[in-house]
Amino acid sequence: MKHAIGIDLGGTKINAGVIRQDGVIVTSQRYETPLEGSGEDILKAIVSAVRTLQADFGALPVGVGSPGLIEYPSGVILGCTPNLPDWQGRSLKQYLENALQVPVQVDNDANAATWGEFRAGAAQGFHHLVMLTLGTGLGSGMIFNGHILRGFHGLGIGFGHMIVEQSGRFCNCGQQGCLEAYVSGKGLARSYQLRGGDLAVKGPEIFDRAARQEPLAQAAVNEFIHMLGVGVTNILNTLAPEALLIGGGISAQGEERLFAPLRTKVAALMSMPLHHPPMIRAAALGPDAGLIGAGFLAIDYLNE
Numbered sequence: 001m002k003h004a005i006g007i008d009l010g011g012t013k014i015n016a017g018v019i020r021q022d023g024v025i026v027t028s029q030r031y032e033t034p035l036e037g038s039g040e041d042i043l044k045a046i047v048s049a050v051r052t053l054q055a056d057f058g059a060l061p062v063g064v065g066s067p068g069l070i071e072y073p074s075g076v077i078l079g080c081t082p083n084l085p086d087w088q089g090r091s092l093k094q095y096l097e098n099a100l101q102v103p104v105q106v107d108n109d110a111n112a113a114t115w116g117e118f119r120a121g122a123a124q125g126f127h128h129l130v131m132l133t134l135g136t137g138l139g140s141g142m143i144f145n146g147h148i149l150r151g152f153h154g155l156g157i158g159f160g161h162m163i164v165e166q167s168g169r170f171c172n173c174g175q176q177g178c179l180e181a182y183v184s185g186k187g188l189a190r191s192y193q194l195r196g197g198d199l200a201v202k203g204p205e206i207f208d209r210a211a212r213q214e215p216l217a218q219a220a221v222n223e224f225i226h227m228l229g230v231g232v233t234n235i236l237n238t239l240a241p242e243a244l245l246i247g248g249g250i251s252a253q254g255e256e257r258l259f260a261p262l263r264t265k266v267a268a269l270m271s272m273p274l275h276h277p278p279m280i281r282a283a284a285l286g287p288d289a290g291l292i293g294a295g296f297l298a299i300d301y302l303n304e
């Protein structure tokens, strides 16, 4: 059975493991992402994690999911990778292949998570699929005809920067009114703060407070669901995927707090009738989606 090493490079943690072709994580380990020093320290940490796994499992191919705009298949960082600012214009794939002497596949972390759900999670058997990852930010990926849709240079499928409010809230990308500025952990906290809520309270706690009928939190969560509904409706109206998956930390809010109100909102907004309400569904792999997907990118494309 084929195996590969998957690496999910996160803002605070590097999740590294060995993935088997049937989707099982044979072993995995989380490391702190080196936040002091240069981008090269992060790459050295990845090399060291891979070498530790290779000592036990041999020279397996490697798949890496990284934040930011990653050109595919070259693995060149085009921008928006906060941990690796000095790596813009350079290829992660080339660096890692030189250091490790095995084939390496590098893709955007949201693409990796989407590929993981498609190959081993909640989207197995689908051919057209959109995934939104609601964490601190808003990541997104799309499978079209069984392949990751990346757009020219890999710059596509950034649903987070779909403009949903003209002259709206400022986004990290420098524009105004992007979906991510409302529909993300940061966006929800901002909605709460703008209504006078506590600055220190984070996304999940705001959902808890809304469930306890705190008016400011209820208003913030209502805005979150409304904006998510607008974004999802735009995606469904334009792309008509078989399924739209929602993953990331906020998806743990579950059916009653998140999915049921979202489906109601989308049904009210859609131009075309929402014939298949179960098409909006929760991702299945949780925080390991990126690791599993990165491993599968290596299994599917490098392990022939």
Ligand SMILES: [Zn+2]
Pocket: 160, 161, 171, 172, 173, 174, 175, 178, 180
């Ligand atoms: Zn933006």
